[in-house]
Amino acid sequence: RKEVEQDPGPFNVPEGATVAFNCTYSNSASQSFFWYRQDCRKEPKLLMSVYSSGNEDGRFTAQLNRASQYISLLIRDSKLSDSATYLCVVNVQDNYGQNFVFGPGTRLSVLP
Amino acid sequence: NAGVTQTPKFQVLKTGQSMTLQCAQDMNHNSMYWYRQDPGMGLRLIYYSASEGTTDKGEVPNGYNVSRLNKREFSLRLESAAPSQTSVYFCASSPDTQGVYSNQPQHFGDGTRLSIL
Numbered sequence: 001r002k003e004v005e006q007d008p009g010p011f012n013v014p015e016g017a018t019v020a021f022n023c024t025y026s027n028s029a030s031q032s033f034f035w036y037r038q039d040c041r042k043e044p045k046l047l048m049s050v051y052s053s054g055n056e057d058g059r060f061t062a063q064l065n066r067a068s069q070y071i072s073l074l075i076r077d078s079k080l081s082d083s084a085t086y087l088c089v090v091n092v093q094d095n096y097g098q099n100f101v102f103g104p105g106t107r108l109s110v111l112p
Numbered sequence: 113n114a115g116v117t118q119t120p121k122f123q124v125l126k127t128g129q130s131m132t133l134q135c136a137q138d139m140n141h142n143s144m145y146w147y148r149q150d151p152g153m154g155l156r157l158i159y160y161s162a163s164e165g166t167t168d169k170g171e172v173p174n175g176y177n178v179s180r181l182n183k184r185e186f187s188l189r190l191e192s193a194a195p196s197q198t199s200v201y202f203c204a205s206s207p208d209t210q211g212v213y214s215n216q217p218q219h220f221g222d223g224t225r226l227s228i229l
Contacts, residue, residue, distance in 0.1 A: 004154065031215060032214065032215045034217055042222065042223075043202055043220040043221060043222045043223055044155070044202070044220050045220070046217040046218070046219070049217055087154065087155075091212065091213070091214075091215075098211075098212040098213055099157055099170060099171055099212055100145075100157055100212055100218075101154065101171075102147075102154030102155040102156075103154050104152060104153055104154045105154065
């Protein structure tokens with residue numbers, strides 16, 4: 001099983017829609033969780049950290065479910081500018097030692 | 113405010129050639145990281161440095177070496193490039209000295225696109 005898995009994409013949604021992504025992780029000892037966005041041929045940029053109690057930043061809400069080992073990202077009122085690939089990042093202990101593991105990403109296209 | 117700067121942005125090498133990818137950050141961060149990103153895969157950690165003078169292997173270190181020259185600079189060297197090392201390389205930094213144990217987010221450079229023929 002892969003360390004970090006994400007919803008397969010692409011997600012094509014109309015402008016104004018609400019869309020949610022999930023990310024599951026296999027290591028129960030993971031402590032750090034983040035969502036990054038990556039535009040085509042650009043570097044990843046931090047969208048938000050994910051805290052145990054859940055957190056919100058404008059139209060974006062991140063939640064952590066430790067019992068089920070997943071994190072989620074909810075985007076409300078989608079904008080065209082939200083089109084990007086969303087990467088979840090988890091800090092894990094794996095065969096190589098402690099590591100930041102990036103999910104493969106979920107691609108979102110917001111359509112006019 | 114430049115953040116994390118990587119040079120070069122593009123490079124084409126022949127198999128067996130060597131080269132060094134440069135990375136510098138001006139945010140006074142302690143931890144620095146090198147990743148590679150291949151199509152359909154997440155970023156994979158090559159090496160990291162939790163503080164000046166220390167370096168540690170990540171998930172995919174084979175074929176690479178690194179040098180933490182000072183607090184600002186962290187270079188990645190390919191001694192004998194192979195086609196399997198064709199990738200996009202990202203350098204990143206984070207504020208604390210925890211390296212991969214960090215709870216702090218990372219700031220990325222805009223990448224080096226490397227092709228090895």
